[in-house]
Amino acid sequence: MKTNTLILHTAALFIMPLQLMFSLFLLLRGHDEPGGGFIGGLVAASAFVLYAFAFGSTATRRILRVDPRDLLSAGLLFALASTIPAFLAGQPMLTAHWWELPLPGDTYLKLSTVLIFDIGVYAAVLGTIMTFVINLMESEE
Secondary structure: OOOOOHHHHHHHHHHHHHHHHHHHHHHHHOOOOOOOHHHHHHHHHHHHHHHHHHHOHHHHHHHHOOOHHHHHHHHHHHHHHOOHHHHHOOOOOOOOOEEEEEOOOOOEEEEEHHHHHHHHHHHHHHHHHHHHHHHHHHHHO
16 A cells, blocks of 8 residues: 655655654653653654555565564564573563763763663564554555
8 A cells, every 4th residue: 555645755754754763762761751662662663654654565664674573573582682681690580780881071871771671672563563564565465
């Protein structure tokens, strides 16, 4: 299903980058405030679904650059990988671990297993929704 309207094509090209940036914002602020991997993945998927409605499933696969099923699998592996530090430390599964990496100047980059888990959820949600949508569009064609 591909629609041939100039308004939808133009809107998709302008709105998609904004939606993707907002989805990354939601992902990165999620462990401190409302948001996170699930809602970020939904917003990212809605950007790609809008693009798919405007340009079709083939163009959407091309812009995704990764098969959605591979994205789903990678997301599940990231979520699983977030449990490894707790396992190695002999703590309960999904116990959060934090690391501070020094940056130039007097600043630190704080990384955590929570962020790794959220990235996994983000990729899994995006991969799941895009697999459904693209397969539905291709079966309709």
